[in-house]
Amino acid sequence: MSDPINTSADATEFPPELARLPPGRHGLPREFVAHNQRERLIAGLAEAVAENGYAGTTIAHITRHAAVSRRTFYEHFNSKDDCFVAAYDAVMAELRSRVGEAFDQEDEWPQAARAGIAAMLEFLRAEPHLARLSMVEALVAGPVVVERYDAAIQNLVPYFQAGREGRPAEVLAGLSPTTEEALVGGMVSLISRRIFAGRIEELPALLPDLVEFTLTPYLGSAEAAKVARQDA
Amino acid sequence: MTLHQRARIIAAFAEEASRKGYKAVTVAAVVKRARVARGTFYDNFSSKEDCFLAAQDFAMSSALERVVAAAGEIEDWPQRVVAGLAAFLRYLVEEPALARTCMIEALAGGPASVEHYEKSLQAFVSLFQLGRDVSPHAGELPETLEEAIIGGIFWILWQRLLLAETEQIEGLLPELTEFALTPYLGAEAARGTLDHFNKLAS
Numbered sequence: 001m002s003d004p005i006n007t008s009a010d011a012t013e014f015p016p017e018l019a020r021l022p023p024g025r026h027g028l029p030r031e032f033v034a035h036n037q038r039e040r041l042i043a044g045l046a047e048a049v050a051e052n053g054y055a056g057t058t059i060a061h062i063t064r065h066a067a068v069s070r071r072t073f074y075e076h077f078n079s080k081d082d083c084f085v086a087a088y089d090a091v092m093a094e095l096r097s098r099v100g101e102a103f104d105q106e107d108e109w110p111q112a113a114r115a116g117i118a119a120m121l122e123f124l125r126a127e128p129h130l131a132r133l134s135m136v137e138a139l140v141a142g143p144v145v146v147e148r149y150d151a152a153i154q155n156l157v158p159y160f161q162a163g164r165e166g167r168p169a170e171v172l173a174g175l176s177p178t179t180e181e182a183l184v185g186g187m188v189s190l191i192s193r194r195i196f197a198g199r200i201e202e203l204p205a206l207l208p209d210l211v212e213f214t215l216t217p218y219l220g221s222a223e224a225a226k227v228a229r230q231d232a
Numbered sequence: 233m234t235l236h237q238r239a240r241i242i243a244a245f246a247e248e249a250s251r252k253g254y255k256a257v258t259v260a261a262v263v264k265r266a267r268v269a270r271g272t273f274y275d276n277f278s279s280k281e282d283c284f285l286a287a288q289d290f291a292m293s294s295a296l297e298r299v300v301a302a303a304g305e306i307e308d309w310p311q312r313v314v315a316g317l318a319a320f321l322r323y324l325v326e327e328p329a330l331a332r333t334c335m336i337e338a339l340a341g342g343p344a345s346v347e348h349y350e351k352s353l354q355a356f357v358s359l360f361q362l363g364r365d366v367s368p369h370a371g372e373l374p375e376t377l378e379e380a381i382i383g384g385i386f387w388i389l390w391q392r393l394l395l396a397e398t399e400q401i402e403g404l405l406p407e408l409t410e411f412a413l414t415p416y417l418g419a420e421a422a423r424g425t426l427d428h429f430n431k432l433a434s
Contacts, residue, residue, distance in 0.1 A: 055342050136346070139339040143253065146340065150394060153387075174419035176407035178388055185387020186380035193353075193379070196346060209374035216415060225372060 001112035003100035004158035038076045040066040042087045045080075050129040054084065054137040084141050085148070091127075091134045092152045098123050099159070109163050110219060110227045114211045116159055117187070121203045121210075124191065128200045135192045156184045163218040175217055183214045238276045240266045242287045243329070250332035254284060254341050284333075284341060285348055291334035292352035295323045299359075309366045310417060310425040314409050316359070317385075318429075321402050324389065328398055335386070335393050356382045360412075367416040381412050 044066030048057045059080055063073050077083040102119035106112035124131035138149040160180040164172060187210050194202050208228040215224035244266035248257045259280055263273050277283040302319035306312040324331040338349040360378040364370040374380075385408050392401050406426055413422035 053343060139346075140342055142255070142340075146394070150391065171419075174410070174414065174423075176410060178404070178407045179411065181391070182384035182388055182408070182411045184384075185390075186382075186384030189353075189383020189387060190376055190380050193350060193383075196350065206376065209376045209380070212374050213377065213380045213415075217419075221369065221372065221415065228374075 001103055001106055001109055001162060003104050004162050005096070005100065005155060037066075037068055037072055038086075040068060041073060041076055041083060042090055044068075045083050045087050046091075046129040046133050049084075049133050049137050054140045081142060081144065084137075085144060087133060088138055088141075088145055088148055091130045092148070095120060095123055095134070096152075096155065099156075103159060109165070110215055110224075113159060113163060113215060114207075114227055117210050117214070118204075118207055121191070121207055124195070125200055125203045128195075131195050131200055131203075135188070135195050153184060153188055154181070156188075157181060160184065160214060163215070167218055171218065171220075179217055183217070187214060237266075237268055237272055238286075241268060241273060241276060241283065242290050245283050245287045246291065246329040246333040249284065249287070249337045250329040254337040254345075257284075259283075281341075281344065284337070285345060287330070288334045288338050288341075288345055288348050289352075291327070291330035292348075292355075294327070294330070295320055295334070296352075296355060298323045309363055310413055310421070311429060313360075313363070313412055314405070314425060314429040317408055317412065318402075318405055321389075321405060321408075324393070325398055325401050328393075331398075332393055335390055339390075353382060353386065363413075363416045370416075373415065377415055381415065384411060 041062060044062045044064070045057070047065040048061035051057075052061060057080065059070065059073055062080070062083065063070050066073075073083070077086065098119045099116045103112045103116040106115050124135070134149075134152075138145050157180045160183055164175065190206060190210065191203060194200065194206070212221070212224045212228035215227055218224075219227070241262060244262050245257065247265060248261050257280060259270065259273055262280075262283070263270050266273075273283070277286060298319045299316040303312045303316035306315055324335075334349070334352070338345045357378045360382060363378075364373060367373060388404065388408065389401065392398070392404070409426050409429075410419070410422045413425055417425070
């Protein structure tokens with residue numbers, strides 16, 4: 001299936017850039033260092049937020065985790081909020097590109113949707129700090145981030161809308177304009193609650209339930225259950 | 233008297249929080265709006281956060297009370313769901329400040345308020361699990377179904393409240409009902425339930 005929101009052109013590579021530079025002089029070009037410092041600050045923020053929550057995080061926490069000076073922080077960001085927004089955008093860009101890639105690799109929509117959900121769960125499990133930052137702390141970080149959070153979740157809607165294609169008229173009649181929003185909301189709620197409760201390692205086990213829940217409106221419960229329980 | 237003051241402070245707090253966001257709320261503004269002394273605030277609440285959590289719990293438990301009052305007596309489970317959902321939506325529209333406090337500000341307030349939010353969500357989840365008793369394929373329903381349904385409904389409502397599209401909320405009843413009932417009964421029976429409810433209501 002082709003990715004309904006094409007992000008391949010500007011997909012940010014997040015985790016590889018989070019690798020820390022070795023301390024001391026390294027003779028790397030200045031531009032690279034600056035870029036790397038920014039990424040380090042973003043990673044530092046994610047660690048600091050995981051430790052202290054967003055409200056309890058200070059710029060000192062961030063610079064300590066990033067092992068850069070306070071001055072360097074202010075060369076890249078105006079404020080803690082500014083740094084958080086950058087971190088949030090980087091995490092969501094990466095998540096979107098993982099989901100889009102997994103979705104793209106399948107020919108049939110039910111399998112594509114399943115692969116996308118699996119990729120999302122796997123990313124969040126592998127990056128618990130980023131999971132917490134993007135799904136729980138984003139809501140604490142103030143209106144600017146809440147708007148982005150809202151938009152990012154809404155961005156998942158087209159992956160499910162793609163499921164309408166080619167369905168019989170009686171199935172389409174049973175879908176409302178908000179069906180996809182509700183499916184995505186339910187899925188995200190299930191995921192967020194586990195993250196909030198510190199049960200991130202349980203996320204991949206949610207795959208069958210989430211697949212069955214989200215595919216049922218399009219395929220009916222029997223067929224959805226079959227896709228949900230198939231071996232990956 | 234004390235109870236009355238407490239209620240007034242909670243209402244004032246919700247009003248302030250829904251206008252400015254929780255972080256920007258000050259005790260000074262709350263006591264001014266509630267027309268009570270600062271000392272009275274601290275007789276009732278230990279801190280701004282304490283008052284926030286009380287307001288959040290008050291809002292959710294009033295909403296649940298409305299749901300139970302509207303739906304508790306109804307025998308037929310699908311009809312109970314529509315009636316309960318209708319009462320919940322109505323509550324959000326009639327009490328916009330409390331609605332915003334318990335749905336939007338609760339998630340923005342930090343770990344303690346998210347914890348309270350999670351607990352209230354769980355109360356709705358438990359209410360919903362009764363649907364398994366009437367579903368012809370109860371044995372095959374995913375374990376997390378109710379959590380996902382309530383999560384989906386709350387997400388839609390969160391969005392509308394966030395965008396201050398309060399006037400649209402009650403119009404969502406048909407879609408939300410279908411969304412909630414279809415997994416248990418199938419799409420056709422879910423629509424039938426709604427038609428029946430509308431006939432009774434008109």
